[in-house]
Each structure stands twice: as C-alpha cells, then as structure tokens.
Amino acid sequence: MAIRQLRYEGDPLLRKKSREVAKIDGRIKTLINDMKDTMYEEEGVGLAAPQVGILRRVIVVDIGEGPIALINPEIIEQNGEYLDSEGCLSIPGKNGKVRRPEKVKVKYLDEEGNEKTIEGSMLLSRALCHEIDHLNGVLFIDKIEEEE
DSSP: OOOOOOOOTTOGGGGSOOBOOSOOOHHHHHHHHHHHHHHHHTTOSEEEGGGGTOOBSEEEEOSSSOOEEEEEEEEEEEEOOEEEEEOOTTSTTOOEEEEEOSEEEEEEEOTTSOEEEEEEETHHHHHHHHHHHHHTTOOGGGSEEEEO
16 A cells, blocks of 8 residues: 555646546555545545546545445436535645535445445535546536635
8 A cells, every 4th residue: 555646736637537447456456545545645535546647437535434435436316406615635725615416326336346326415425526527537626616
C-alpha cells in the first residue's frame, strides 16, 4: 500500500472518461488499497482513480462509516435534490455550492467481483455523485451554482 500522487485541476487526464474494469486482478486491488491510503492521507471523503492518474472506473468513499470501494459504479436511481458546499482534493482551496440528488442508488462491483447496490442520502449521495462525475471527466467546478 502506498500514497499516490494526486492530479490537480489543469491536468488533462482529469477531463478524460475512464474505462470500465473488465477484470478485477491484483493490480486493481492494489490500486484500491492505494486509493484508500491516499484518501485518508489527504483527509478526503472520496477519491476516484483518475485523481491518481489511472483512467479506470474505480472510486473509494468513506463518510465516516468505513471505506467502500466501488468498481464500475453506475447511478441507477436518484431522488430529490439539495444545494450544499463541495470541495475536491484535486482542486485545493476551492469550494462552492453544488446541486446534487438527495438520495441515490448505485450499482457496482465489489473487490471480489460481486454485483451490489448501495443507497445513500445526503453526504453519501453527494460523495458518490462527485466521484462518479470524476470517472466521466466532470469536475465539481463545472456545476458550482454559488461561489464560496
């Protein structure tokens, strides 16, 4: 396990669409462990693979209830909306209010390749949406409604 170098705003890799993970092997598991370590080191609540230079559809999230790794995550349901403050490890020092779904349901593969779903509301919903946006080359600054 290792801390990986973050990519920052202006890096063209952050604007690319990530590729699906076809096979969960040792490299993907190492990536996930490194992403968890990096997220904790940087004191974030989520991290997407492109933020550490890997264009694969992998995210990790921990809103204080333990880490969750999601491979090939896909939002399959969303309800409600609310506006709240957001920031990003790849854009240090910048915050803004972004409108996100109040609740989401996400389909994904776990580290063993099992298909699962997770339902999240408020902060978990926001973190999942934010990280999935990264997989599509979208940054939170693209969605800011109010500067802070």
